[in-house]
Amino acid sequence: MDAIYQLIHDYCPTMPDWLALALAILLPIAIVMGVFLTVFALLTWVERKALGRIQNRRGPNRVGPVGLFQPIADGLKLLTKEDIVPNAADKVVHFLAPVLVVVPAFMVLAVVPVAKGFIAVDLNIGVLFALAVSTASVLALFMAGWASHNKFSLLGAMRGVAQVVSYEVPMVLAAVVVLMASGSLSSVSIVEAQRGLTGWFVCKPWGLVGFVIFQLCAMAEVARTPFDLPEAESEIVAGYHTEYSGFKFALFQMGEYVAAITMGGITVTMFLGGYLGPGCDLPKFGWLISACWFFAKLGIIVVINIWARGTWPRVRVDQLLGFAWKLLLPLSLVNIVAMAVWHFAPNKLVGWVESAVLLAVAIVALVKINAGQTFEKRSYRFTS
Amino acid sequence: MSNLLGKGMIDGLVVTAKNFVTSYFDGNRKDRLFTYQYPEERMKLPENSRTFPFLVYDGTPDQMRCTACKVCETECPPQCIYIVMERDANGKPLLRPRVFDIDISVCMQCGICAEVCPTNAIKMDCDFERSAHGRFETLLSHLPELLKSNDYYHQIKSAEATRVDATRKPVKKAAAPAPVKPMPTPADILTEDERSAWQRGCQSEIGTGPIVWPPPVVVKKKVAGTNTEQNVSAAPLPTGTPWHDSGIDIAARMELAKDRSLADKLMAAMAQLDCQACGYDCRGYADALASGTNSDFTLCTPGEEETKNMLEKLLKEAGKL
Numbered sequence: 291m292d293a294i295y296q297l298i299h300d301y302c303p304t305m306p307d308w309l310a311l312a313l314a315i316l317l318p319i320a321i322v323m324g325v326f327l328t329v330f331a332l333l334t335w336v337e338r339k340a341l342g343r344i345q346n347r348r349g350p351n352r353v354g355p356v357g358l359f360q361p362i363a364d365g366l367k368l369l370t371k372e373d374i375v376p377n378a379a380d381k382v383v384h385f386l387a388p389v390l391v392v393v394p395a396f397m398v399l400a401v402v403p404v405a406k407g408f409i410a411v412d413l414n415i416g417v418l419f420a421l422a423v424s425t426a427s428v429l430a431l432f433m434a435g436w437a438s439h440n441k442f443s444l445l446g447a448m449r450g451v452a453q454v455v456s457y458e459v460p461m462v463l464a465a466v467v468v469l470m471a472s473g474s475l476s477s478v479s480i481v482e483a484q485r486g487l488t489g490w491f492v493c494k495p496w497g498l499v500g501f502v503i504f505q506l507c508a509m510a511e512v513a514r515t516p517f518d519l520p521e522a523e524s525e526i527v528a529g530y531h532t533e534y535s536g537f538k539f540a541l542f543q544m545g546e547y548v549a550a551i552t553m554g555g556i557t558v559t560m561f562l563g564g565y566l567g568p569g570c571d572l573p574k575f576g577w578l579i580s581a582c583w584f585f586a587k588l589g590i591i592v593v594i595n596i597w598a599r600g601t602w603p604r605v606r607v608d609q610l611l612g613f614a615w616k617l618l619l620p621l622s623l624v625n626i627v628a629m630a631v632w633h634f635a636p637n638k639l640v641g642w643v644e645s646a647v648l649l650a651v652a653i654v655a656l657v658k659i660n661a662g663q664t665f666e667k668r669s670y671r672f673t674s
Numbered sequence: 675m676s677n678l679l680g681k682g683m684i685d686g687l688v689v690t691a692k693n694f695v696t697s698y699f700d701g702n703r704k705d706r707l708f709t710y711q712y713p714e715e716r717m718k719l720p721e722n723s724r725t726f727p728f729l730v731y732d733g734t735p736d737q738m739r740c741t742a743c744k745v746c747e748t749e750c751p752p753q754c755i756y757i758v759m760e761r762d763a764n765g766k767p768l769l770r771p772r773v774f775d776i777d778i779s780v781c782m783q784c785g786i787c788a789e790v791c792p793t794n795a796i797k798m799d800c801d802f803e804r805s806a807h808g809r810f811e812t813l814l815s816h817l818p819e820l821l822k823s824n825d826y827y828h829q830i831k832s833a834e835a836t837r838v839d840a841t842r843k844p845v846k847k848a849a850a851p852a853p854v855k856p857m858p859t860p861a862d863i864l865t866e867d868e869r870s871a872w873q874r875g876c877q878s879e880i881g882t883g884p885i886v887w888p889p890p891v892v893v894k895k896k897v898a899g900t901n902t903e904q905n906v907s908a909a910p911l912p913t914g915t916p917w918h919d920s921g922i923d924i925a926a927r928m929e930l931a932k933d934r935s936l937a938d939k940l941m942a943a944m945a946q947l948d949c950q951a952c953g954y955d956c957r958g959y960a961d962a963l964a965s966g967t968n969s970d971f972t973l974c975t976p977g978e979e980e981t982k983n984m985l986e987k988l989l990k991e992a993g994k995l
Contacts, residue, residue, distance in 0.1 A: 343697045344690045348709050601690040602683060 294318065318410040322399050329585075330547045331361035337596050344600035364540075371536035378439040379533065387434035388531075388538040391545035394426040395552055401477050402555040405565050405581035409478060416477035417469065420556050421462055424511065427549060428454040431520065431530050434542070438533035446529025449607065450520030454511055456614040461507035463622035464500040467491075467629040468560045477556075481564030490563040495646040496629040499653075501561040503622050505594070508553040510614070512546060515599040522604055554591035555584075562587045616660050624652040721831045724798035726778045727755075727787050729820045730827050738821060739795035742771040743949030745975045746787035746796050754780035755787060766919065769947060774820055778804060779813040792950040794838045800830045917942040918956065924980050936992050937964035943984040945977035966994060 295314035298305060305313075335350065335358060342349025350357035375384055401416035403409040413419050428451055435447020468491055469475060472483035484490050491497035510517035521529035531542040558564055567583030570576055605613070628645040635641030700706050710717050727746075731738040742759035758773035785798045799822070806812035828835040915938070917927035924943065931942035941960035948955040952973035954962060962968040963985065971985040989995045 340694060343694045343707075346693065346697070346707055348707055348711075351711075597687060597690065600694075601686045 318408075322404070322410055323396065325404070326396075326399055326548060326551060329551055329588075330544060331365075333547055333551060333592060334361050334364070334543075336592070337599075340593075340596045341600050368540040369537050373536040373538060374533075376439060376533050380437040380439070383433050383437035384533070385538075387430050387437060388534060388541035388545070390430035390433065391427055392541055392548065394423045394430075395545050395548040397423045398549075398552040398556065402552065402559060403478050403481055403564055404555075404584055405577045406570055407577060408581070412476060412478050415475045417465060417475050417480065417556075417560065420477070420552075421458075421465065424549065424553060424556075425454060425458055427545065430545070434534070435530035438530070440533050442526040442528075442532045443530050445526045446520045446522075446532070449522075449526075450513060450530060452607075453513065453517065453519060453610060456611050457507040457510040457517075457618075460503055460614060460618035460622045461511065463619070463626065464503040464507065465560060466622075466626055467496050467500045470626070470629050470633065471497075477559050477564075481559055481566060484563040484566055489566070490561065492561040492563075494632065495642065495649055496625050496632055497561060499621065499625050499628070499649050501557070503618050503625070504557055504561065505591070506618065507614075508550075508557055509595060509598065510610070512549040512553055514546075514550060514595055516602040516604050517610060518604060519607060519610060524604075550595060551588070551592070554588050554595070557591055558584060558587040562590075612660070617656055620656055621649075621652060624649065628652075719800045719830070721833055723800050724785050725783055725802050726781055726799050726804065726815070727776055727785075727796050727820075728799045728822045729774065729795055729817070730797055730824050731821050732824050735818075735821045735823075736770075738770055739793045740771055740774065741769045741793055741795070741947060741949040742767075742774075743792065743945075743947055743951045743976045745790050745792060745949075745951045748975055749786050749790045751784060751786060752780045752782050754778070767947065769949070771817060774817040776815045776820060777813065778815055779809060792953070794842055797827055797831070797834075797838075915941065915957070918946050922946075924977075924984060928984065935964075936988065937961050939988050940964055940985060943977070943981050943988060944974050945981055947976050949976055951975045963989065963994075964992075969994070971995075 294317055295310060298310045298313055302310075338360070339349040339357070350360040353359040353363045375381060398420045400410040401413050401420050403412075431450045431454075432447045435443040435445075435450070438444070468480060471491060471494075472480045474480060474483070488494075492501045513520045519525075519529075521531065523529075526532070531539060534542060564587075565580035565584040567580065567586075570580035570583055572579060628648045631648060632641040632645040635644055697707055729738055729740050742757050744757050744759075747753075747755040747757045754777040756773065756775040756777075757771050760768040760770050760772040762768055783798070787796045788798050791797075804813075824835065824839075827838075917930040918941070922930075927942040927946070928939070931939045934942075937960045940963050941956050944956040944959060946956055952959045952975075959968070959973065963971060971989055972982055974981045974985070986995065
């Protein structure tokens, strides 16, 4: 923001201060919103295409070249649809929920460094802000479920709350190792701390485990398959947005997808080196190259999301909560210890081996402990 | 190794990744991406598929197979078929429909019309692109749209059409040796005035009493070879089937066959269309009823109730029932 303010002053010294300030505030917002809404539109298209190919279909290919304008057609269709509010619904809350679900998803974007020197606000508590705000979407989700006055909506919302609250804990603990390594909560400082050939945190044993935990938790947090229990269509119709139609439904979809993208952006920032990559420091086009690196890494996360969605079936509620509390939570605690061991080791090699062994033992032990929890194979009386 | 943690999940990822990537190489095979790109690409519909009925013609559209026997109209469960038989200027039926309407908004695509058709004229189509903007006129098919060639039938249902062709030929051959004897029409034997007088008479007498055909009028006619006009009595031939004309009222037909054998009387009660709805021509059905090889007197669909009642009466009188 300050940099843009300075830039406006340099090029246009006659501009009044208040206008320059307003421009400096609004410009980054416009750019970030524009870019990420385009990415969101593209993501829906990519997802439908990829899922189609995975399921022996072609996916959308009617609107525009190879179906590229499908998101526009979908948007127009949802805009023109009738907006139905149930008679028994709490009208105000029912209306507010889809608005609120989009807000946190976009607010997180404020602290994602999209390119070198390009971040909407470089908060010194950036990661904390991101984690706190992204959780706020669960409030909108519960508002939607409760206000709809529908048992499926309420069930979905309850599931959503249980899920987000459960996965928030290992997620924050997995982020702790990154904060320990970088010594800062600012997202730009975290990215800058990952410089070097193997500087990305994902290249370290604790970083890898942290990345996997964080990624799984991010998927659960934005309720994507295999953790899409709040809107499990085969069980509870559409969960918390059962009673939403038209543009409100579109807002829920948008909130969900934008949240998936922004969580991907946070993951990239914290574990995959953000905008870092060869050529990102070039004086002239460094910002463009670094932006390309950021979006390439974001693309990888998105592809992993889509790939997982196309492959894994939805988990049960008990499996979902058991996975968070019995496996991810202890493992993320061990991960913090492993990070400490790595940090205080006499040299890098020792630290590497020690933390890797510690994590491996922890994983095997946790799996063994939890293995006893599997159900017995069911036997039927009347089958041979 | 097979019990390694998470191996099943990785295996699943491999399967879907393989599916995704290979679809770009063998995606044109229909066992891989089996979506038909509908408007450009069309599936060959199976022979058993059916949508709405159509009428088959051999050669040109006026050689239609339909004899307007109305069996389909009678049998159609939702009553969506409407048929009016073609008649010539004298009211003589021409064994083909003048009006043949099918309301496809009512049609339930059951195929019963095709099953009961004695002449294999009505068959089920495979054309499913019948959406229209209006509920009434656009969904009411008339005779010109309904008529489709036998070649088209072969195109959409080749095996079935070949089977039908094989069964049709012997029927035609059997029918050929016994051509219907052309009856003298009023045009042949009456002068212009007399004919119109007779027609007026017919029209006024319908429903009031028996019409005697040929009319018991003494006509003046030039006899070949002589130049004198001679009185000729137009009496019915003692043999033959003068009643074999569906333009004649059933009462008049029975009058004509009054002194004949049971088989002739039965035949006179038929609708005289030779439509084969019963499985025979009119002569054959009468013989079958008379000889007792077929005891079902309800098969003459075009004759409707009056034929049925007459046949029942005749058979009862003869002690066959």
